[in-house]
Amino acid sequence: MYRALYFEKLEDNLVRCTLCPRECVIKPGNRGFCRAKENHAGELYSTIYAEVSSSAIDPIEKKPLYHFCPGSTILSIGTIGCNLRCKFCQNWHIAHIQAPTRRRSGRELVNEALHNDTIGIAYTYSEPLIWYEYILDTSKKVKEAGLKNVLVTNGLIHRKPLEELLSYIDGVNLDIKAFTEKFYDEVCGGKDYFNYVKETAKVVSKACHLEVTTLLIPGLNDDPDELQELAYWLAELNPDIPLHLNRYFPNYQMDLSPTTVESMLMAKEIAEEYLHYVYLGNVADADRTTYCSECHYPVVKRDWFVEVDLNGECCPECGTVISLILS
Numbered sequence: 001m002y003r004a005l006y007f008e009k010l011e012d013n014l015v016r017c018t019l020c021p022r023e024c025v026i027k028p029g030n031r032g033f034c035r036a037k038e039n040h041a042g043e044l045y046s047t048i049y050a051e052v053s054s055s056a057i058d059p060i061e062k063k064p065l066y067h068f069c070p071g072s073t074i075l076s077i078g079t080i081g082c083n084l085r086c087k088f089c090q091n092w093h094i095a096h097i098q099a100p101t102r103r104r105s106g107r108e109l110v111n112e113a114l115h116n117d118t119i120g121i122a123y124t125y126s127e128p129l130i131w132y133e134y135i136l137d138t139s140k141k142v143k144e145a146g147l148k149n150v151l152v153t154n155g156l157i158h159r160k161p162l163e164e165l166l167s168y169i170d171g172v173n174l175d176i177k178a179f180t181e182k183f184y185d186e187v188c189g190g191k192d193y194f195n196y197v198k199e200t201a202k203v204v205s206k207a208c209h210l211e212v213t214t215l216l217i218p219g220l221n222d223d224p225d226e227l228q229e230l231a232y233w234l235a236e237l238n239p240d241i242p243l244h245l246n247r248y249f250p251n252y253q254m255d256l257s258p259t260t261v262e263s264m265l266m267a268k269e270i271a272e273e274y275l276h277y278v279y280l281g282n283v284a285d286a287d288r289t290t291y292c293s294e295c296h297y298p299v300v301k302r303d304w305f306v307e308v309d310l311n312g313e314c315c316p317e318c319g320t321v322i323s324l325i326l327s
Ligand code: SF4
Pocket: 017, 018, 019, 020, 021, 022, 023, 024, 031, 032, 033, 034, 035, 036, 037, 082, 083, 130
């Protein structure tokens, strides 16, 4: 096991994990809420360092990142455990049950990423932030090899470790699960965490490329006023932040009917009042094209292949700068 980087020692060999806002106080021999940290004789250790439950070479668009190296592939890896308990979890088979893992060193993964001609490594599938020690070490090796690091996360982390990690991260897809504290509290098992996630979005938006994903669940987080607030708040950070609105289907402990396509289209229309780039996920035949925000010229077409049509960083039709990282 690998010694954790963020914790405090307390009396009677108790420790407090200070990586994420749960701040679990852990007795000797016990684990924190996420199952990724264990107290051994008054010291905290990561139980999942280098333990990989899933890996695949994915198109970057699958993360989803649409404005970051379009058309490229990335080695995607995940571990086990999570610091939230979302009732609709899409990755419950690795987040909430003891899935098998395989030890993979950071060097091995970098070699795999290079060998497969990918742009780097994405830490994804289950929650990567609880894998903190390993992704910090691996992301340094990835940068040394001239590759990129991508984080797909729920954003639940304290600011100090976040800033330390972001020095090595190139792109983030942040899950904003809803725009109310009530939803985080009642549906995600995380009281008072909404503000932490907003803080993460602010910090990330200044540090590297950011895209946001929200899974829309009927009656729980798809109210037009709430969507308007989310889009308005994101636009205040930067109206060029791409927002991915994903359609919910029943999963894990949630059996509500799927979100209707009509609601998804309405949500997109609301968000587009404030944001330049809004995309629908899990909706058959949804338009995945990136259009110039000024003249509506299709600058990135995504079908079987991804086609980028830019003049440098600009729309070839009207010259507007398109917020997009090409390489
Ligand atoms: S990272 Fe895990 S152990 Fe640490 S505070 Fe968060 S949930 Fe608890």
